[in-house]
Amino acid sequence: MFEEDARNTLIKHGLKVTPQRLAVLETLRSMNTHPSTDTITGVIREKYPHIATGTVYKILETFVEKGMIKRVTSDRDIMRFDARTEPHHHLYTAQSGQITDYFDDELTRMLEDYFRKKQIPGFHLEEIRLQLVGNFTDTGTDDEQGHDSRHHK
Amino acid sequence: MFEEDARNTLIKHGLKVTPQRLAVLETLRSMNTHPSTDTITGVIREKYPHIATGTVYKILETFVEKGMIKRVTSDRDIMRFDARTEPHHHLYTAQSGQITDYFDDELTRMLEDYFRKKQIPGFHLEEIRLQLVGNFTDTGTDDEQGHDSRHHK
DNA sequence: ATATTAAATGATAATAATTCTTAAATAAGA
DNA sequence: TCTTATTTAAGAATTATTATCATTTAATAT
Incomplete structure (x- = not known):
């Protein structure tokens, strides 16, 4: 799934390798499932019960700053x-409140083409994010968690 | 800008008309400028100093439930x-942290067409939201607030 | 392997945003 | 006007996030 292991990613970004950072x-x-800080902390604590809440927050912020992960904006707080x-x-x-990845290269390309042709005056575009809002029409037979619809076409 | 006055909108949605709701x-x-609850409260208090914080929260939630307004998700909390x-x-x-409206009917149509043709399996799409992330390249001569780039083409 | 040092962590306090609670006030309809 | 269900005000409570600072630890040079 990921090109390199967590340890290497940390080193590449000039970060000290700590067990906490590896765990996060x-x-x-x-x-x-695009977990919240709280969920991440909970999962980590199963194996590493001593990690502090503030540490997880700080680690996540560092990762975002380095571009290793992204914040996903949810409707709630x-x-x-x-x-x-x-x-x-x-x-x-x-x-x-579920957020699921949707991979669609054709769509990504279409949007990139669109904005390559049409500039938005006074605005330098860096990233295009599409939020597709709706409902899962599942028959509900698969497991609760992990709606892993990775629709890579 | 809006088809009907606030009073009528409230009545249409089966809500009692109160000065607080009208003000919000x-x-x-x-x-x-897509204000936060706090900003809205501040503006209202200039004319109506007694409105309670909790009231504004409750009113906004009611409006969202009725579909009269929408939550806009920002990267922050x-x-x-x-x-x-x-x-x-x-x-x-x-x-x-500014959020500016971007009206672009051609873009909206292109996305609607795209998803009319291509269904996302197991998902019933109700709304398409595009977040265009970047920076304003302004020469910075216009007023601070209200980057009202309503690019209606 | 050990010492050094800057950086990271843990514990907890502080702050900020949001929700809850309840009594008092008020809008809408009889 | 009177009645009643809703709504509001005020503040307490909760939840999410950030800040502080003493202690610990990873990386580097010895």
Whole structure:
């Protein structure tokens, strides 16, 4: 899934390798549910019960600054994070507050082409994010968590 | 700008007409800066000093439930609101945390066409939101507030 | 391997945003 | 006008996030 292991990613970005940072990065990479800080902390504590809340916050902020992860904006007040850095979009559902990755290269290309041709006056575009809001029409037979619709076409 | 006055909008949605609700809706409609709850409260208090913080929160939530306004998700932790219900997109800038409306019918049509043709399996799409992240390249001569780039083409 | 040093962590306090609670006030309809 | 269900005000409570600072630790040079 990820080109390099967490340890190398940290080194590449000039960060000290600590067990806490490894735990945060590996946890985030292993989840496709765009967890909140609180969820990440909870998962880590199963294996590493002593990590402090503030540490997780600080680590996540460092990672965002370095561009290793992204903040995903949810409708509610909680920050969510995404370890995937390839261009992709997000499916949002109000029902459960779930955020699911949506990979669609054709769509990404179409949007990039569009804005390559049409400049927005007075604005330098750096990133295009699409939020697709709706509901899952599932028959509900698969597991609760991890709506892993990685629609890579 | 808006088809009907605030009073009628409230009645149409089965809400009692109170001065507080009128103030919130009119304030929000008069601003194109996607204010936070705190900003809205501040503006209202200039004319109506007694409104309670909790009241503004409750009113905004009621409006969102009724579909009269929308939540706009910012990268940070504060909720922002938008009184415009026509399809449009948003320009986000990290510099100042500004959120600006971006109207582009061609773009909206292109996205609608795209998803009319291509269904996302297991997902019923209700709304398409585009966040255009970047920086304003302004020469900085115009007023601080209200980057009202309503690029209606 | 050890010492050095800058950086990271843990614990906790502080702040900020939002929600909850309840009594008092008020809008809408009889 | 009177009645009643809603709404508001005020402040307490909760939750998310950030800041502080003493202690610990990773990386580097010895």
